[in-house]
Amino acid sequence: MDSMERVDIRSLTFGELTEQVRVMGLPAYRAGQIFQWLHGKQAVSFEDMTNLPEALRLQLKERYELVVLGKADVRVSSIDGTRKYLFALPDGNVIESVLMRYRHGNSVCISSQVGCRMGCRFCASTLDGLERNLRPSEMLEQVYRIIQDTGERVSNVVVMGSGEPLDNYDSLLRFIGLVTDGRGLGISQRNITVSTCGLVPQMHKLAEEKLQITLALSLHAADDDTRRQLMPVANRYPLREVLDACDIYFQKTGRRLTFEYSLVRGVNDSPADADALAGLLKGRHGHVNLIPVNPIRERNYVQSERKTVDAFKNHLEKNGINVTIRREMGRDIQGACGQLRRSYLTAPQRSV
Numbered sequence: 001m002d003s004m005e006r007v008d009i010r011s012l013t014f015g016e017l018t019e020q021v022r023v024m025g026l027p028a029y030r031a032g033q034i035f036q037w038l039h040g041k042q043a044v045s046f047e048d049m050t051n052l053p054e055a056l057r058l059q060l061k062e063r064y065e066l067v068v069l070g071k072a073d074v075r076v077s078s079i080d081g082t083r084k085y086l087f088a089l090p091d092g093n094v095i096e097s098v099l100m101r102y103r104h105g106n107s108v109c110i111s112s113q114v115g116c117r118m119g120c121r122f123c124a125s126t127l128d129g130l131e132r133n134l135r136p137s138e139m140l141e142q143v144y145r146i147i148q149d150t151g152e153r154v155s156n157v158v159v160m161g162s163g164e165p166l167d168n169y170d171s172l173l174r175f176i177g178l179v180t181d182g183r184g185l186g187i188s189q190r191n192i193t194v195s196t197c198g199l200v201p202q203m204h205k206l207a208e209e210k211l212q213i214t215l216a217l218s219l220h221a222a223d224d225d226t227r228r229q230l231m232p233v234a235n236r237y238p239l240r241e242v243l244d245a246c247d248i249y250f251q252k253t254g255r256r257l258t259f260e261y262s263l264v265r266g267v268n269d270s271p272a273d274a275d276a277l278a279g280l281l282k283g284r285h286g287h288v289n290l291i292p293v294n295p296i297r298e299r300n301y302v303q304s305e306r307k308t309v310d311a312f313k314n315h316l317e318k319n320g321i322n323v324t325i326r327r328e329m330g331r332d333i334q335g336a337c338g339q340l341r342r343s344y345l346t347a348p349q350r351s352v
């Protein structure tokens with residue numbers, strides 16, 4: 001695009017919007033009204049903003065881009081009511097988001113990038129590499145469209161969809177600021193989880209922000225050799241450095257971490273692996289989330305057997321580690337990262 005590219009108004013903080021309103025020579029209360037339309041009422045057009053004068057609505061339309069995601073597909077799990085969305089971005093790219101219904105409330109899992117460049121071997125999102133980062137508005141819109149589509153409230157947001165959130169750091173922080181803003185959804189920081197494959201410098205930077213969000217680390221192995229087999233990023237950051245960054249995150253924020261561990265049959269699920277993991281996490285502040293790996297067509301990784309998963313869990317518990325087995329949501333609707341988008345991209349006919 002050229003210099004005429006319009007400002008993405010839904011990505012502006014309240015402070016920035018206030019400044020824009022001032023520059024336009026408007027009274028300050030207009031910023032509050034516009035922000036309320038963008039983030040409280042989740043408007044899809046400037047015409048919707050009915051308490052603004054017609055001339056102002058037209059002026060906004062000329063000056064700003066209003067990012068709205070299109071619903072390209074939605075699949076509903078008949079097992080647990082999980083809803084998996086495929087959204088179309090303004091440039092025609094598609095991303096996935098998931099609504100999970102728990103007893104404690106609704107949780108939306110959002111994507112942070114189109115594709116991913118981290119290359120984890122078991123993950124479908126990274127097979128074609130990174131297409132581009134998502135803008136804050138595009139991250140917010142995943143939550144907004146799901147709320148509008150279901151008419152239900154959302155209490156939790158997990159940044160665990162496609163992409164590596166810490167590889168899109170500035171947009172992620174802006175997203176967190178906007179989604180927690182009381183003039184919009186006002187979701188509590190404590191109800192936000194960001195999952196990372198372990199980008200150490202960005203983990204340190206995040207610790208300095210002193211947010212109350214939960215940081216989840218994708219661990220997946222208790223030794224560097226195994227971790228490097230599964231996650232190329234482990235070549236850059238050894239476990240010692242990654243776990244140091246976790247410790248510092250806890251020291252600076254007081255927030256316990258989540259350690260994600262996808263169990264892959266014959267790769268990281270032996271009793272010796274459980275021992276090594278217990279040793280690694282002993283005295284650290286967090287709990288382990290065990291996820292039986294979700295097999296993808298392009299790779300031949302296989303899920304651990306149920307009894308192996310249970311044994312792994314017991315082994316950790318005996319060593320004083322807190323463990324949960326993550327309930328698989330939406331098993332029947334390609335719930336795992338990147339699978340729905342991928343089936344769409346590789347389908348012979350595309351209909352969006």
Ligand code: SAH
Pocket residue numbers: 118120122123124159160161162163164165195196197198216217218219260262291292293294295296336337
């Ligand atoms: N890039 C971030 C967040 C996205 S993935 C990260 O790496 O944490 C969210 C979680 O799902 C990560 O723990 C990831 O390793 C895991 N995951 C990805 N594909 C999976 C699969 N096929 N089966 C099980 N877990 C998977």
